[in-house]
Amino acid sequence: MDQVTLANAQRLLQLLDCLRAGQQRSPLFQQLSAWGLSLSHLRALNLLAPDRVVSMRELAEELGITPPSLTALIRRLVHNGLVERRPCPDDSRVTLLALTAAGQALHRDLESERLARMAHLLSGLSHAEQALFLDLIDRAIRH
Numbered sequence: 001m002d003q004v005t006l007a008n009a010q011r012l013l014q015l016l017d018c019l020r021a022g023q024q025r026s027p028l029f030q031q032l033s034a035w036g037l038s039l040s041h042l043r044a045l046n047l048l049a050p051d052r053v054v055s056m057r058e059l060a061e062e063l064g065i066t067p068p069s070l071t072a073l074i075r076r077l078v079h080n081g082l083v084e085r086r087p088c089p090d091d092s093r094v095t096l097l098a099l100t101a102a103g104q105a106l107h108r109d110l111e112s113e114r115l116a117r118m119a120h121l122l123s124g125l126s127h128a129e130q131a132l133f134l135d136l137i138d139r140a141i142r143h
Contacts, residue, residue, distance in 0.1 A: 028109055028110060036076060037076065040073055044070075044077065047062050048083065048099045049111075050104060052099075054098075056074070074097060077103070081102045081103075083100065
């Protein structure tokens, strides 16, 4: 890796740290912390939203974790009333997972908040600059 790219990577890390530090934790995210929910829990909620019903095995594969790890993750979501376990009508050995109404509402609220934060971030740029910024991020990710 060349020195300019390494220096730019360091600058990007610093900018991302500033972005995180500059954002106040909303009451919604404070509630998630109080419930003991992590980013892994949020990823699981996202994969189940808005109304997917999937097997434990399928969700574990999508998250890239082992079934025992998923069991621990789901236990906390069930305890907080965000996810429910359902029997599979076709195979009694399979457990299905779905968001509860509370889980769907939480996901909706989180997505609205995330969208508002990103809109605020982009609002400092012109529409043309926004398009360029997003195109450059997209190109960097696909590289």
